[in-house]
Amino acid sequence: MMGRQGAVIGLAVIILVGLYLFYQATQPTYVDPEVQINPDRHYTLEFWDYPLPMTWEDGTNYRDLVQELIAQFEKEHPNITINYRPLPFAQGPELLEQALGRGSPPDVYSEPFPRGIVYHPGLQLPITDFLAPEELASYSPGVLAAVEWEGDLWGWPAWFSPLVWAGNRPLLEGAGLDVSQVQTLGWNWEEFLDLARQLAAGGEGAGIVFSTGPGAEELFYHLLANNGPTSLGGFREEGDGGLVRLAEAAAFTHLLCSEGLWRGGETDPAWLENFWAGRAALVGPVNTWVIRGAGIRALQARHQPDLVFLPPPHGIGAREYSAPTLALVRVFRQRRFQGADQVKAAMEFARYFSQKQGQAVAQRLWSLPAYRPGDLLAGGEGELSPANIRFLLRSQDYLLPLPRDLAQWRQEEKWKGEVLSPGLEKLLSGELTPREFAEQVFAQLQ
Amino acid sequence: MPKSGYQVVFFLVLFLLLPCITARGAGTEPACNCRGQPLLQDATPPIRGKEVLDLQERLSQLGYYRERADGLYGPATVQAVKRFQADLGLPVTGNMDPATWAYLAWSEEKAVVEQSLPPPQGEISILVDTDALLLIVYADGEPYKIYPVAVGKWTTPTPLGEWQINSMSSVWEGPFGARWMGLSCPFGSYGIHGTDNPASIGWEVSSGCIRMYNHDVIELFDWVTPGTLVTIIGSRIKTVPIPGRLGPGDVGQGVVPLQWRLRELGLDVGRADGVYGKATEGAVRELQHFYRLPASGVADRNLLFLLGLAEGGKDW
DSSP: OHHHHHHHHHHHHHHHHHHHHHHHHTOOSOOOTTOOOOTTSOEEEEEEEOOOOOBOTTSOBHHHHHHHHHHHHHHHOTTEEEEEEEOOTTTHHHHHHHHHHHTOOOSEEEESSOSOSBSOTTTEEOOGGGSOHHHHTTBOHHHHHHTEETTEEOSEEEEEEEEEEEEEHHHHHHTTOOHHHHHHHOOBHHHHHHHHHHHHHTOTTSSEEEOOOSSSHHHHHHHHHTSSSSSHHHHHHTTHHHHHHHHHHHHHHHHHHHTTSOOTTOOOTTHHHHHHTTOOSEEEEEEHHHHHHHHHHHHHTTOOOOEEEEOOOBOTTOOOOBOEEEEEEEEEOOSSOOOHHHHHHHHHHHHHHHHHHHHHHHHHHTOEESBOOTTOOOTTTTTSOHHHHHHHHHHTTSBOOOOSBHHHHHHHHHHIIIIIHHHHHHHHHTSSOHHHHHHHHHHHHO | OOHHHHHHHHHHHHHHHHHHHHOOOTTOOOOOSOOOOOOBOOOSSOOBSHHHHHHHHHHHHTTSOOSOOOSBOSHHHHHHHHHHHHHHTOOOOSOBOHHHHHHHHHHHHHTTOOOOOOOOOSOEEEEEETTTTEEEEEETTEEEEEEEOBEEOSSSOOOOEEEEEEEEEOSOBTTTBTOEEEEOOTTSOOEEEOOSOGGGTTSEEESSSEEOOHHHHHHHHTTOOTTOEEEEEOGGGGGOOOOSOBOTTOBSTTHHHHHHHHHHTTOOOOSOOSBOOHHHHHHHHHHHHHHTOOOOSOBOHHHHHHTTOSTTSOOO
């Protein structure tokens, strides 16, 4: 008798525990934004972030900034403690994926180089309902669009910066380029090619320097993204139209190489120095902070060339896109749900950190804070010309969208490495014609 | 005593002193390039020079030399040296040998010895400022005591960087004075030591070592242990030659500015020890990730330019 009762009780306990675990695991990602932080509860938030290698005039560096922001937040929220974990760039993304796999990601995750919009549909929380309407207006629509998926926003944008082509105005104008027009209206590959030919004819060393590292796929991918679809997957989905676009990009690349305007894959070991010494007319594609990092000394010494930022050239009939660096601050819940009020606390910190950090680093990076209430200045004020700042502001309208998720990012990376790279090697060595290259790549994308 | 008797005594003393001059404590570094004071002796013709002039002035300060300093190691100088040796209980040879030089230094310092501080508590570290010619002892990050030092000449500079004490010796050796503390610098043999020429303290005169007054180095010696961090700084960092490319395995003074600049940016390079090891390579990779440059771990010309360390873009 007792044995049967024991079995029933045991079964009931197992069912109850199972139901509880099921409940925990199926808590919706939606959390009521009206939920309040419980003043009687102490919250501990795990916060992961990548220390940006940068310093300020007073000798402080990025880690000091983060510690200061955390201290300020904790002062304003005495019942919230932030556990800060700085991540190395090389291993950080994998550490996050492992944590997601275990169901225990950090509450708040800040990253400068996102790989996609949604990392984990069950554990990553949209921020949409936590954005106040008046706050929403202070974010650029282009930036918000870059983190939107299925009607939700999947992270707090902190700052962003377009990939640019940086030029020396006198050299470019000397070669006949209407710099102001390119800055405002963009330019296509034919105009770019004309410039490259003019510069090459003008003598050794004053031409275009391609900043991409070993392997030609990065530059090609950049050019490809400016010829219609913005991803290899997009070309595949376009069918024959995609094939034509791919062949056009290949033909353009081939032309650059065959005329000696680009030595595929080779990088000038001193391109930054050459640029700032006025020996290179145009370098790209580059991040704004590389140009600033290398040039700030020249700027301070007032020996700077007349620096101009230009958008990436695009294919005929295509619009320009710039692969942005879009720093995001994401909020996660853990598989073992810790309550809506914990999420609220994490959202509050993510909002605070993204807005403050974005503003603090923008000037050092010549980037734009994503949150710009009122007349908040863009990065580069006092260091960049008004035309370049206008260009940076305009760039938010042509940001290349982020991959939808990690799976899409992985697929694109795989295609780049396994399809584009070997194909380009054959194209640049003359083993394949642009058409053959496009057909071969296109077939492998299927 | 006949002249041959003096010679016997001289060689006997020399024989007895030889172990002290050549022997080094267990685990000490190979000798650095610091040279001791020259052997001055009664000779025909008499030795003449600045060293003799300095000696005469020093003996004069101590009351042993009463003539006009003329830079000539003649009878008056020999007599003064003999008086000094006799007072100190040294073999009376009239020659300025290593032991006599050392005792001369010791005698000079006795006049300026200040009251010793109690040993500092907590973690001890040392900062040597080659511009200010000072050695500062820190206890748990707080300055505890400051000493005047002599550092390397422009042609034989003191190595800048972060070293550790890796050998210690309390054997009195001629140019090293009362104590020797070797540094872990991988591109030369350098140390902190006493001196047989206290007048050199406060000048850039050594072959790269850090010289201290003997009473100071004796005090410091008791406060440190092998492993104590010794940071050496100076404006000379601006002129350190940096190769156009630095990579794993490189060792030298040129690596230190790179390590310091990386750390300034908040990157972890470990100790700025002049060795392009794993930590430096990792920090360079981090920087390359940030700049979206190929993460090779090698500091090439572009990266050095970005850091303000390349020729043409150097701002240190």
